[in-house]
Amino acid sequence: MIGFDTNILVRFFTQDNPRQCEQTDELMRSLSVAKPAWIGMVTLLEFVWVLTRIYRIGQHEMVRILDDLLDRPEIVVERIDTVHEALNLYRAGKADFADCLIVASARDAGCDRVLTFDRIAARDAGMELPE
Numbered sequence: 001m002i003g004f005d006t007n008i009l010v011r012f013f014t015q016d017n018p019r020q021c022e023q024t025d026e027l028m029r030s031l032s033v034a035k036p037a038w039i040g041m042v043t044l045l046e047f048v049w050v051l052t053r054i055y056r057i058g059q060h061e062m063v064r065i066l067d068d069l070l071d072r073p074e075i076v077v078e079r080i081d082t083v084h085e086a087l088n089l090y091r092a093g094k095a096d097f098a099d100c101l102i103v104a105s106a107r108d109a110g111c112d113r114v115l116t117f118d119r120i121a122a123r124d125a126g127m128e129l130p131e
Contacts, residue, residue: 006046031074048097093124
């Protein structure tokens with residue numbers, strides 16, 4: 001198994017640098033269930049941030065990209081169940097993926113609730129405003 005940094009994912013999904021994209025495409029073709037790539041939650045979070053903030057990918061398209069990535073059998077994602085929960089929250093509302101991942105991770109850790117001052121995160125990601 002090999003680990004992927006954010007820029008490998010960005011090159012693969014944006015296809016914006018011919019030389020690096022050729023390398024990335026070849027790398028992706030070389031993966032298999034027996035020899036997968038591993039993506040950590042921090043990498044995934046940074047990937048979503050780069051695509052939504054730098055490349056201006058909208059939420060609907062970002063959900064499609066994440067679905068594609070998570071459905072690949074040759075990709076192992078850290079805490080995949082938590083990531084799926086975060087993706088479902090992200091898909092359903094207007095909260096940032098980061099907020100959704102914070103909520104899903106906190107639930108996975110046994111937290112009863114997550115406090116925030118972010119009203120959108122409270123409304124759409126399941127966080128709560130302090131009383």
